[in-house]
Amino acid sequence: MALKSSIEFKGTKDGLIIHLNEVSDFEYVREQLIKKLEMARNFFAGAKVAAIEGRSLTENEEKEIIDIINNRFGMVMVEKNNNSIEKEDIFKGLDEGHTKFLRWTLRSGSKIEFKGNVVVMGDVNPGAEIIAHGNIVVMGALRGVAHAGANGNTKAFVAAIKLQPTQLRIANYIARAPDRNYYKPEYPEIAFINEDMIIIEPYLTKNR
DSSP states (O other), X not given: OOHHHHXXXXXXXXXXXXXEOSSSOHHHHHHHHHHHHHHTHHHHTXXXXXXXXXXXXXXXXXXXXXXXXXXXXXXXXXXXXXXXOOHHHHHXXXXXXXXXXXXXXXXXXXXXXXXXXXXXXXXXXXXXXXXXXXXXXXXXEEOSEEEESTTSOTTOOEEEEEXXXXXXXXTTEEEEOOOTTTOOOSSOEEEEEOSSSEEEEESSOTTO
């Protein structure tokens, strides 16, 4: 079967829709998806995916596809409004703990470790690293390494005005960083764990 009929991409205002052929077996579709994304890796890096449609997927199959587009190719799966976790739920039950405020930009070579939350009133440049047991909030551009919930806290989150990390980790979960040459965040974004994977979505938009 031709590659085009196995995998198709549709652009929408909410992001890409990946259409998977419902006739081909899953392993074939999976391999063809990888091949097609690999052919245009730079183009797809950082792209937002609004939906996966065209065939019924088991829970494990859906997780496998999302893992491929998210961790292998640096794409971002966008939660639909009717299915996404309410922002208040992200904070619910999370111990506020101690918070360290840094009123400067973290430059390359800087490393901050704190057993609580970390708030940076500036940028985090490439080569800088933040490791926190709690949350990480950057009131600027996050372009370095961020590891929230480093003590295994899966309720932790990472938020930034421009979320463009070289590496993003929450507890034991890791997300591949999108190519910053292609991914330019338009709004502040927040990253958190939902259903055993890191989800990134806008936190504040013009419509809020």
